[in-house]
Amino acid sequence: MTLLAAPPTAPAAPEATTGLVFERLEPTIGARVHGVDLARATDDQVRDLRAALARYKVLFFSGQHDLHPDSQIALGRRLGEVTESHPVVPGVDENHPEIYELDSNTGGFADIWHTDVTFVRRPPLGSILRAVVLPPTGGDTQWADLELAYDSLSEPVRRVADQLVAVHDGTREWGYYLAQRQERTQWEGEEFTALVPIEHPVVRVHPETGRRSLFVNPGFVSHIAGVSDAESRHLLDLFYAHITKPEHIVRHRWSVGDVVLWDNRSTVHYANRDYGNQRRVMHRITLRGDQPVAPVPA
Numbered sequence: 001m002t003l004l005a006a007p008p009t010a011p012a013a014p015e016a017t018t019g020l021v022f023e024r025l026e027p028t029i030g031a032r033v034h035g036v037d038l039a040r041a042t043d044d045q046v047r048d049l050r051a052a053l054a055r056y057k058v059l060f061f062s063g064q065h066d067l068h069p070d071s072q073i074a075l076g077r078r079l080g081e082v083t084e085s086h087p088v089v090p091g092v093d094e095n096h097p098e099i100y101e102l103d104s105n106t107g108g109f110a111d112i113w114h115t116d117v118t119f120v121r122r123p124p125l126g127s128i129l130r131a132v133v134l135p136p137t138g139g140d141t142q143w144a145d146l147e148l149a150y151d152s153l154s155e156p157v158r159r160v161a162d163q164l165v166a167v168h169d170g171t172r173e174w175g176y177y178l179a180q181r182q183e184r185t186q187w188e189g190e191e192f193t194a195l196v197p198i199e200h201p202v203v204r205v206h207p208e209t210g211r212r213s214l215f216v217n218p219g220f221v222s223h224i225a226g227v228s229d230a231e232s233r234h235l236l237d238l239f240y241a242h243i244t245k246p247e248h249i250v251r252h253r254w255s256v257g258d259v260v261l262w263d264n265r266s267t268v269h270y271a272n273r274d275y276g277n278q279r280r281v282m283h284r285i286t287l288r289g290d291q292p293v294a295p296v297p298a
């Protein structure tokens with residue numbers, strides 16, 4: 001057995017002026033954030049959180065018991081522009097059209113790897129999720145780092161991926177729901193009437209950092225454009241197996257009062273469905289994003 005020297009770890013230093021402390025959880029994804037009450041964050045703290053999002057990709061907060069639907073939306077408005085709850089799912093109630101509720105009692109599950117709402121032209125840049133009701137055990141959520149997934153592909157495969165375009169189609173996940181929908185829903189201020197497949201580059205350049213990520217997910221990608229069915233299937237199988245390697249993942253065990261803010265431009269996530277008939281309720285809002293951009297060819 002070889003004993004490895006412990007890697008040098010820099011102690012988490014508070015941000016000089018704002019009191020925030022970012023405790024890194026995995027080498028490239030996830031940080032626990034200390035020193036902030038999200039219901040009463042200062043403008044400087046909000047600015048630091050917004051800047052930290054692209055760097056850490058997923059930010060975890062605990063003890064946020066004063067965050068409720070109104071203050072969750074207010075926080076979102078300080079971090080960006082809050083979207084409607086979801087293209088085909090109305091908000092949790094008429095006072096909160098921005099809150100998308102996942103309630104296990106009404107089929108609210110997310111046990112497939114996905115990035116939120118990639119089946120529209122401009123998917124949300126980020127999401128803020130709050131635990132409302134939790135099962136005694138289970139219901140953890142996992143996020144995988146799409147930048148690390150890109151960087152850890154071999155160079156020739158990265159070169160192939162750089163040139164590919166994926167079709168994102170919400171029909172399998174949401175088509176039935178859309179057909180049964182009782183209320184009208186809006187997205188980007190317009191009535192959302194049909195799920196139309198959308199193309200996005202397989203490799204996405206982060207608009208803030210310039211970093212590349214492997215931007216495909218089994219929740220919404222139907223196929224790779226312009227290749228055979230078999231090629232598409234094998235390429236996607238390769239990418240998905242690679243993205244979800246354990247070393248690309250940060251996993252969260254929830255407590256009531258926990259809030260998670262993540263970057264949808266560089267991550268996929270998966271909510272474990274392992275709690276039987278216990279109830280689990282989560283409230284999410286999303287921040288408006290921009291159209292994914294491919295790398296400039298060399």
Ligand SMILES: O=C(O)CCC(=O)C(=O)O
Pocket residue numbers: 102109110116127129140141269270271282284
């Ligand atoms: O329930 C969860 O933990 C995550 C659900 C989800 O996919 C989401 O809120 O975007």
Ligand SMILES: [Fe+2]
Pocket residue numbers: 110114115116269
């Ligand atoms: Fe999600």
